[in-house]
Amino acid sequence: MKVLGISCGRDMGNSEILLKEALMTCEKKGFEVEMIRLHDLYIKPCLGCNGCIISCINGHNGYCHLKGDDMDFFREHFLASDALIISAPAYNNTAPGLFRMLGDRCGPSFDREFKRYARDFKGADIDERWFKDRPAGTIIVGGGPSTHVQTALDFMFHFLKSPKCKLVDQFAATFCPAPGQVLEHPDYLERVSKLAENVVSQVGKKFDDIEWLGGDNFVCPNCHGNAVCIDTETGVHCATCSKPGQFVERDGKIVVEFFDELAADDPEYRRQHIINIGKRHDEFREYLKAHSEELHFDKYKDYDILVKPERA
Ligand SMILES: Cc1cc2nc3c(=O)[nH]c(=O)nc-3n(C[C@H](O)[C@H](O)[C@H](O)COP(=O)(O)O)c2cc1C
Numbered sequence: 001m002k003v004l005g006i007s008c009g010r011d012m013g014n015s016e017i018l019l020k021e022a023l024m025t026c027e028k029k030g031f032e033v034e035m036i037r038l039h040d041l042y043i044k045p046c047l048g049c050n051g052c053i054i055s056c057i058n059g060h061n062g063y064c065h066l067k068g069d070d071m072d073f074f075r076e077h078f079l080a081s082d083a084l085i086i087s088a089p090a091y092n093n094t095a096p097g098l099f100r101m102l103g104d105r106c107g108p109s110f111d112r113e114f115k116r117y118a119r120d121f122k123g124a125d126i127d128e129r130w131f132k133d134r135p136a137g138t139i140i141v142g143g144g145p146s147t148h149v150q151t152a153l154d155f156m157f158h159f160l161k162s163p164k165c166k167l168v169d170q171f172a173a174t175f176c177p178a179p180g181q182v183l184e185h186p187d188y189l190e191r192v193s194k195l196a197e198n199v200v201s202q203v204g205k206k207f208d209d210i211e212w213l214g215g216d217n218f219v220c221p222n223c224h225g226n227a228v229c230i231d232t233e234t235g236v237h238c239a240t241c242s243k244p245g246q247f248v249e250r251d252g253k254i255v256v257e258f259f260d261e262l263a264a265d266d267p268e269y270r271r272q273h274i275i276n277i278g279k280r281h282d283e284f285r286e287y288l289k290a291h292s293e294e295l296h297f298d299k300y301k302d303y304d305i306l307v308k309p310e311r312a
Helices: 014-028 051-057 071-080 097-106 112-122 150-161 186-201 267-295 297-301
Strands: 002-007 032-037 083-089 135-141 166-173 228-231 235-238 244-250 253-258
Touching: 002 014, 002 071, 002 186, 014 032, 014 083, 014 135, 014 186, 032 071, 051 112, 051 267, 071 097, 083 150, 083 186, 097 150, 112 267, 135 150, 135 186, 150 166, 166 186, 235 253
Parallel strands: 002 032, 002 083, 083 135, 135 166
Antiparallel strands: 228 235, 235 244, 244 253
């Protein structure tokens, strides 16, 4: 059984030290471990071609068409893993761009339910390892307080959402701006070691049996995030996983009561999502047959205001 660590920060930076501490614990528990440092990979940015989604809709494996970078390497190590631990520094209140870029490339392209749809409804030949139930833990390190790191953890949930890895524990290490400063905090090292124990304790379980072991400091019972959106039309929903709810007063406090409705990571939600995308593509293709003249594509194509740097 293998735990894959994904290091999204500097070589021997704070996030990498915490990840290594976590992986050492996994090893002590008898697991094989390996670590990928994103700074070592060359990952091209997603071109937004929708090819991965269309591929699944048309009964193929949904792999990205972009070639000539390290995505094949990353995919292979992901598929070979049985659990994940991701560790990243907070940059601009969220996860670093390098990790977000990987997230774009792994979004629809790694979506387990899109692949299930391609296999079950379109006859695609899908590697069985996409359907392995992997527990996961996430770690974030910030130079500032917890309010400066929150959306990084939310982004990590979305990274895990596509391949349907189940979040078991998450930890934000705060007030560590200087390289190596996490070592000043034995409690942080202990906490990530506990996170690792929690993650490996869930390896081999079926998805629905994998437990959340990260404590009770969360608002949303589905994704364990703390961010809530208030929308005048649709009411309240979890800003991370979209689970709908409403504000209620309980014991003199305003809290969110979540409804028993699907969140964005639910398999049925994902299946409907790919079916709806397919429908909208079909509808627009039909619409264009009769109305393409009326849409005035050329008006925008010919609007020549682009400036670009000159290259030799
Ligand atoms: C570009 C940049 C943006 C940063 N933005 C934040 C931030 O929004 N919130 C925060 O708490 N720390 C922020 N930091 C501080 C880093 O998260 C902190 O130094 C962390 O320990 C770096 O982790 P590393 O050593 O693994 O690279 C930022 C650092 C950099 C370089």
